[in-house]
Amino acid sequence: MLDVAVIEETGAAEASLDPVRARLLAALAVPGSATTLAAQTGLTRQKVNYHLRALEAHGLVELVEERRKGNCTERVLQATARSYVISPSALADVAPDPDRARDQTSARWLIALAARLIREVGEMLAGATAARKQLATFAVDSEIRFGSAADRAAFAAELSDAVTALVSRYHDAAAPGGRPHRLVIALHPSLKPPGVPPAHTPGESATP
Incomplete structure (x- = not known):
């Protein structure tokens, strides 16, 4: 079982968002059958089987034994992951595009960047x-x-200068066999x- 799985297919996203199926996925963090799940959820065995077939068809649960x-x-089944994240690929027609309106101070642009991160890494x-x-990744999480x-503004400016300097030092467009990597840095309350x-930062307006 994976710790986190990214859902990219529209049908799988729809199946995972159904409240009953989401409950079954959570319960199947440990292997279970239609009989045991019926007892846990209060649903009939037939209804549990119906939902399990849909989840299995989309690869969200798998047969254990x-x-x-x-x-x-x-049939004893288990969820393929403990947690799921839905990729913007599941809503390709309306997926956000961070190249459409670049704005370092926009929370919506930050969400678009995060959406692209989930899609690409997924x-x-x-x-x-x-x-x-193994997929080569690196992440930092701090507060x-x-x-x-x-x-805050001074920190953002210094961070931008430091990152620009590092990118200039290590970026080699002509490196034989080199591979581009995407770097995303986010700062938010x-x-x-x-x-x-929410805490009020001195010198900041209390209204959005």
Whole structure:
């Protein structure tokens, strides 16, 4: 079982978004059958089987084993991943395009970049997994508390200068056998727990 899988096919996305099927996927983090799932969810065995067939058809669950019980064969299934992310490829006609309106200070452009990241890495990860190869990636996740909006702006400017210098140092357009890599850096306010009002940064307007 994978820790995270990216859903790229429209039908699979539709199947995963069905509330009943999402519950079954969550329950199948551990192997189960229609009988055990019916007991857990309160659904009939026939209805569970119906949903399981749809999930299996889209590769969201897979057969673990078959157990013979009297005159019947019980199929034990498991979800193919613990968590799923839907790629913009599943909504190709309306997928965001970060090249359409580039704006470093736009939250919507940041979302478009994130969507492209999921789509591109998801596609490459699927290919690497099929080929049983490791996909070369690197990520940094951190949190910074700025004392003021001016500090945040200064940090963004210094970060931009540092990244530009590093790119200039290591980018080699003529390197034989070289492979382009995409670098995305994001900075945004951290989410607060439900019920906690967002903190107000000194020097920043309280309205969007």
